[in-house]
Amino acid sequence: MYDILIKNGTVIDGTGNVGRKLDVGVEKDRIVEVAAKIPEAKGRVVIDAKDKFVTPGFIDIQNHSDSYFTLFDQPQQSSLLAQGITSIVVGNCGSSLAPLASLESIKTIQKWHDLAGVNINWVTFGEFVQCLSQKNLGVNVLSLVGHATVRRGLLKDSVRPAQMEEMRVMKKLVDKSLDEGAVGLSMGLIYAHEVNSSEEELKLLVSSLKPRRKFLSIHLRSEASHILEAVDEAIDLATASDVALKISHLKVRGQKNWHLFDHVLNKLEIAYHQGLKISFDVYPYDSSWSVLYTYLPKWAYEAGRAEILRHSSAAADRRKILDYLKSSGQNYGQIVIATAENNPGFVGKTLAQIASNQGVSVEEAMLNTITACRAQVVVFDHNLSDEQVELLVFSPLSIIASDGAGYEKESQNLVHPRCFGAMPKFLRMVREKKTVSWEMAIKKLTMEPAGLLNLKDRGKIAKNTMADIVVFDPVTVTDLVDYEHPYKFPLGIETVLINGKIAFADNKPAGLFGKMIGI
Template identity: 30%
Template sequence: MHNFRKTNTRPYLDSLKKIGVGLCLLFIFSCGGTKNYDLLILNGTVYDGSGNTPIMADIAIKDSMIVMIGNLDDAIATQTIDAQGLAVAPGFIDMHTHLEPIMELSSCESHVRQGVTTALGGPDGGSPWPLGSFMDSLEAKGIGMNVAYLVGHNTIRRNIMGLENRTPTPTEQRAMEAQVDSAMQAGAYGISTGLKYLPGTFSNVEEVIALSKVASKYGGIYTSHLREEGLGLFDAVAEAIQISEQADIPVVLTHHKAIGKPMWGKSSRTLSMVDSARARGLDIKMDQYPYTASYTGISVIIPSWSMAGGLEAFEKRVSDPILRDSIRNGIVFNILNDRGGSDLNRIQFAKVEWQPELEGKTLKYWVEQKGLEPTVENGAELVIEAQLNGGAACVFHAMAEEDVTRIMQHPQTMIGSDGRLVEPGMGHPHPRWYGTFSRVLGHYVREKKTLSLQEAIRKMTLLPAQTLGLTDRGQIKENMKADMVIFNPETVIDKATFEKPHQYPEGIPFVIVNGNLTVDNGTFVDARSGKVLRKQ
């Protein structure tokens, strides 16, 4: 029989428990007290997008989301940005973007370098078709920024009616409405019109209202290149307001302007019309690019009736001396009173596939190159020749600075580049393709004091996000998507000019798309972290 001695083990057990608890607490504080983040932005001046006064704060990002804002001195992350002396803002949302080359330029570098993290495509009545399958293909390819789309009225009308100058039959109207419905179900954010362009110019307001009602049913918006932006501007704004009222749909007067010398200064009246409509409860906004020149096809100064039926029909009309004389007179009128700015030097060729050496040159230059007197009549004849050759894209220097400033200062004006994705060497583009957002920040905020910095940022971020119904973007808040731009408010500036447009802006060292650095200390990173956004 073994004789065991009883021993009191309680003190030893208590000691072990104390040691275990201490080790656990040490583990908790060492591993859990300072969280691991993907990206930290420290010491920045944070503009949250609301228009409020900025604050000094740190921001933590994890898994594409903003997860913490405050003092994060003790936090650790895979990457850290010291934003001392820099402005930290939500990524800019471009309300008017020509995304047509996105399959070829899917990195979206020319936009991302401006601080744009989300772009709205399908403007001016033109959009991909079928929209749903196109967006599927875009998702599969991968893109450098977030994109959303409108369905284009011109695209829909061309699908059903071609370029015919008439009202649709009831069957055709129903077919167009069905296509709008299909696009909205696929995730479109609304409908756009280009009522100055073919074939939208042939539509009446009843047709547009009926199509807009379909978009409204899904909570969409209506954006419009107005029927006229020159002498007919007031009637065109009234038409857009009528569409808002009768279709029960928010309206954006896109790239709002007053074009042509007779209309300079008249934006005061169009803004009063917007204010009056809003006072009646209508949701009317605008977007704008910060330049006194527009960019579009040279056909915009050709009477639209002459182009019904397409190029072949146009060729027949200009071969008839009487019709040609009427067409030429219409072009002369538009040069003097509309986009021509009353001067052949104000029409600058941008993309001319049939004679690339004209790119960057003016209509006056071409007239003189032909050995002709630089008269408006001779300019009109060469406009006809250009259209017969297949058309050309032009920059039209025909707006007044006072209107640009007045429209920009309106509280319901957003910023939209009306820019096309581009890379250096592609034609002679409008400088807005490279410089819209940095021009607002550098020229209009810092140099001209047209806007405060926080108000300019609101126009580029929260206001467009609210317009589109984007509840997780457009503002720096916890649990929002980490789309951000970090820039130097003392140096940010556009470099692209009308003479040398292929230049990226300066003063934007960091851009973040869905939590991923796409511009890192001034170097573009082809991260393809953008998303195709679909309206839910």
């Protein structure tokens, strides 16, 4: 007898192989049989998947549920589970929740989440894994170790190049974290506490990865006018240490930079053909969800939050910043405030609306908002080209990821629709655009990320793999969210199994079944 038997569906196994009508038997937490006809009597619970696709659970390799802290205050992570996501990778963009070399380490997440009420009872990466392993979670969780977390733990709030001795200690912390379960190293080179890292420092840290067969995940130093140099930097780093590279949420921000897109893709393809294991993740939306202070000139934000606030208020600096913003040729008026710490009145407004309310220019409104919210402002910006997003989504080098966080309840802030809709929107695009086969599309959600993570027993449907499974309707599957109404489950994701249990069915979670996975 099998605990669960999924019958009559088309199995798309995640490897890229052609879908076939097969039945899938699950016992305890594993898939134990995949065969043409398994008698119905063999299943204690039988799921009829007629006219449905049966695929591995989706692996969201670029996720921020840790830095937005919802992993702790909304552990069910329903918005992810409802999309068919069964595993997430956190610790992205340079910020992980461990190791914590000092009290300052955790501050790397405060650009996304207020630290008030955050309760931490671990220090090392191993203790973090141990602590999360004792928690019931709605999805499986893996984590990278973040460069900014390690760096800030040592350099505290000062922003400067690290000294040799500090680099050596950082390397030890990275080594130890990788040995204690981190799946790779992440960097967020655009952010204040990493922007001053030397090439020597970055190379030293990346050299920890190869002996452990782990990968490098990079949020590029620039996604706008300096993106070509930023891509070169990432490729050079990975090539020098011969490690697999995944660029996070690849995009070219700002219409005046869109002409760089072809050059970016070219560089990646050349690196791939020269033998570098290179990939990128992408979310299928034309707007970014970013920290507002990263729009300022580098000198104004590189010294951290207190200095950002000082520069935004001091008359001479303020004038310099305004000149920079005005001469950038970018339209900031369309930027929408999604999260405004302690100022819910700003949420949902564009900078143009705030400017008009305050009787100031859009650029001044930006600085006023940053000051009022103590530099904790997250925004939506429709600054990406639809056509380019589509090319990235269907590129042979792409993995589809949400770059979002898991939510189970609405709040006064707006979340990016990708938190509820990334995977189903991608599946809808696959159906409508017919650019890639269903088999290649599913691989981008399953085997591709599993391969990078070295996850041997997830990401495919085969005998003896873990039973993380999605049953969805290829004809109806779609997202149902937009920027004003981001809190809605998608359509067509019918059943989700995590670790052999039905975790989502009838459009609601059954009540957790994920777990922390250290590798």
